Amino acid sequence: MADFKEISPNASAGAKLTNWFENRVPTAFDAYRVHMSEYYAPKNFNFWYIFGSLAMLVLVIQIVTGIFLVMHYKPDAALAFGSVEYIMRDVPWGWLIRYMHSTGASAFFVVVYLHMFRGLLYGSYRKPRELVWLFGCAIFLALMGEAFMGYLLPWGQMSYWGAQVIVNLFAAVPFVGPDLALLIRGDYVVGDATLNRFFSFHVIAVPLVLLGLVVAHLLALHDVGSNNPDGIEIKANKGPDGIPLDGVPFHPYYTVHDIFAVCMFLMVFSAIIFFAPEFGGYFLEYNNFIPADPLQTPLHIAPVWYFTPFYSMLRAITTEMVYVLIACVFGAAAFSVIKLKMPTIFKGVIVGGAVVVIAMMLSIDAKFWGVVAMGGAVVILFFLPWLDNSPVKSIRYRPDWHKYVYGVFVVNFVILAYLGTQPPSPVGERVSQLGTLFYFGFFLLMPWWSRLGKTKPEPTRVNFSAH
Numbered sequence: 001m002a003d004f005k006e007i008s009p010n011a012s013a014g015a016k017l018t019n020w021f022e023n024r025v026p027t028a029f030d031a032y033r034v035h036m037s038e039y040y041a042p043k044n045f046n047f048w049y050i051f052g053s054l055a056m057l058v059l060v061i062q063i064v065t066g067i068f069l070v071m072h073y074k075p076d077a078a079l080a081f082g083s084v085e086y087i088m089r090d091v092p093w094g095w096l097i098r099y100m101h102s103t104g105a106s107a108f109f110v111v112v113y114l115h116m117f118r119g120l121l122y123g124s125y126r127k128p129r130e131l132v133w134l135f136g137c138a139i140f141l142a143l144m145g146e147a148f149m150g151y152l153l154p155w156g157q158m159s160y161w162g163a164q165v166i167v168n169l170f171a172a173v174p175f176v177g178p179d180l181a182l183l184i185r186g187d188y189v190v191g192d193a194t195l196n197r198f199f200s201f202h203v204i205a206v207p208l209v210l211l212g213l214v215v216a217h218l219l220a221l222h223d224v225g226s227n228n229p230d231g232i233e234i235k236a237n238k239g240p241d242g243i244p245l246d247g248v249p250f251h252p253y254y255t256v257h258d259i260f261a262v263c264m265f266l267m268v269f270s271a272i273i274f275f276a277p278e279f280g281g282y283f284l285e286y287n288n289f290i291p292a293d294p295l296q297t298p299l300h301i302a303p304v305w306y307f308t309p310f311y312s313m314l315r316a317i318t319t320e321m322v323y324v325l326i327a328c329v330f331g332a333a334a335f336s337v338i339k340l341k342m343p344t345i346f347k348g349v350i351v352g353g354a355v356v357v358i359a360m361m362l363s364i365d366a367k368f369w370g371v372v373a374m375g376g377a378v379v380i381l382f383f384l385p386w387l388d389n390s391p392v393k394s395i396r397y398r399p400d401w402h403k404y405v406y407g408v409f410v411v412n413f414v415i416l417a418y419l420g421t422q423p424p425s426p427v428g429e430r431v432s433q434l435g436t437l438f439y440f441g442f443f444l445l446m447p448w449w450s451r452l453g454k455t456k457p458e459p460t461r462v463n464f465s466a467h
Contacts, residue, residue, distance in 0.1 A: 033304075035222055040247030041254055044464040047225075048122070050261035051115035057262055058108045059214065061209065065101040073153070075199035077192040080155035081291045099277040106283045107146055107269060109306035112140060121406065123393025124227040132224065135217040137381045142210045144307070144378070149202040151304060152195060156288030161301045163198075164190045165414040169314070172368040187292065218287035230462045231393030237461060252457060282421070300423045308420025309413050310374045313439065314430040317370035324433070325369070326358050355438040375434060380443045387443055390450040392458055399453030405442070412438050 004128040022029045072091055074083040087094040116136070119125055138167035152163045165188060171181040186193030206263035225235055234244040248254075278284040282305045287298050305310050317325075337347045361369065390398055395406065416435045419428045 015329040025211050032036075035218070036251040036255070037249055039222055039250045040234070040244050041226045041250045042230075042234050042462055043246055043248045043253075044230065044462045045226075045254065045257065046229055048114075048229070049196065050258060051111045053258040054109065054111040054261060054265050055115055056214070057265070058104050058111060059210075061104045062108065065097050065104065066203070066207075069101055070203060074172050075153070075196050077155065077195050077292075080153065080195060084154050092340075096273070099273045101299065102284055103269065103273050103277055103279075105150065105264075106279070106304070108143065109147070111265075112143065113306075113461065116140065117410070119227075120384075121395045122227055122229055123231050123388065123390070123395075125385045126231075126388065126393045127385070128224045129221070129227060131386055132217060132220045134382060135213055135220055137378075139210065139213045139217060140381070141378060142206055142213060146202060146206040146210060147304070147306065149198040152190075152198045153202065154288055155195065155292045156285075156292045157292055157298050158285045158288040158301070160190060160292035160294070161298055162303055163194065164303055166303070169367070169371050169374075172365060172371050174364055174368065175296050177368075211310070226256060227393070228462055229394060229396060230402065230459060231397070232458055232460070232462060234462065246464070297330070302421050305417060305421060308418070309416040310377050310420075312416040312420040312432040313377050313436045314370040314374040315420075316429065316436040317366055317373050317435045318429070319366045321433050321436075322361055322369055324437070326361050327363070328437075329354055329357050373440075377439060384446075387446040389447050389451050390455070392455045394458075397456040399455065401453060402450075405449070408438070409442050 004017060004023045007016060011019070069087065072083060072087050072094065074080060074314045084098070085276065087098050091097075119136070126204075148163075148166065152159045167181055167184050170184060171177040173180055182188065184194075184197075185191075186197050225233070228234065234246040239245050272279060272283075280287070285304075302308065333350050336342075336350050390402075392398060395403060412435050416432060416439070419435070421433045422428055
């Protein structure tokens with residue numbers, strides 16, 4: 001009893017109730033102080049810093065709506081499509097819950113892509129936030145797995161054939177490919193066993209991993225502190241009380257900031273749900289309103305829009321493209337040996353490695369290298385903290401032409417996304433091949449181009465004007 005905090009007998013009922021809880025669960029109140037009221041964030045946050053909170057909001061929406069959908073959904077190949085139709089037509093407000101969930105999936109990727117791009121702009125992956133970025137990339141990877149498995153569950157034509165195409169890609173892996181594809185499907189074709197596996201992972205396994213990664217991401221962020229548009233550390237300038245001079249408590253300053261963003265987001269989110277839930281066939285493909293038919297292949301099979309940039313890279317790797325990649329490997333090895341100063345043994349390792357890679361590329365089918373490109377496009381993000389060698393973090397203080405490089409990267413990503421939704425064509429194939437080369441070149445050449453140009457002097461304090 002001696003450790004209990006006393007409160008005045010004249011305090012309000014609310015204060016007494018709060019004191020009662022604080023004396024019995026002090027850890028929860030300590031967590032609130034550490035992560036909210038006494039967590040100091042830079043005072044110069046801008047528009048780009050709302051997307052982390054929005055991602056949390058969408059995650060809650062997906063979990064809550066998913067719980068209600070599971071109450072009526074039947075993970076059975078003979079009943080799945082009918083159960084979705086039952087939810088849409090007969091369950092009270094079922095159509096709203098289903099559209100919130102389907103629109104939420106696309107909204108999740110919109111806010112996550114913008115959140116990641118903000119990190120790219122302001123160098124939020126740089127020291128000391130490497131672990132924050134790694135957890136974030138792991139969240140992105142888990143989110144992709146969650147979305148892919150959920151995509152199969154409506155058991156429509158695009159669900160079935162999209163899963164058929166993607167799962168069959170694993171069969172291209174040398175030696176273990178066919179067995180790996182069989183393990184994922186649970187059968188020799190996509191069927192009831194596949195549906196049950198994907199359902200269990202979508203509902204239980206991956207969400208648990210996702211929640212764990214989100215907690216780790218937030219803990220790692222709050223341990224090192226948030227980055228800001230100037231890319232400088234606010235902990236470097238503290239007052240006599242130990243509080244950062246350029247920091248403000250996250251609550252109430254940024255909770256209010258985020259609540260406003262949440263209101264704006266929910267207005268757009270609601271408008272889409274009520275007026276355009278299919279969003280022109282991008283959020284919900286029209287073919288997916290047709291029951292899965294293993295005997296009738298759709299004219300054009302494509303994944304949902306948020307996977308299409310990586311799907312474009314998969315399709316871009318043809319036999320001709322493999323020869324281009326071989327030339328790139330050869331050129332990189334030759335440049336390293338001729339231009340870079342290093343011990344002879346390292347040069348020998350580079351030459352030997354290049355020979356092995358080229359031999360593998362010539363002996364293994366191009367389809368496998370397409371799978372490697374698609375997976376590598378995500379995996380390469382994990383290495384970003386060690387690829388960027390710029391003396392400054394933020395795009396504000398980098399050479400102006402860096403902004404154009406980032407701008408071309410975004411345009412290239414959007415073009416790849418669009419091409420992934422279109423049927424294959426000779427022109428589209430060439431454009432997607434160039435786009436794939438630029439995407440990987442952006443990251444693999446970053447240790448070189450990020451150092452070029454004259455940087456602007458960084459301020460010692462954050463730039464902030466009250467508004």
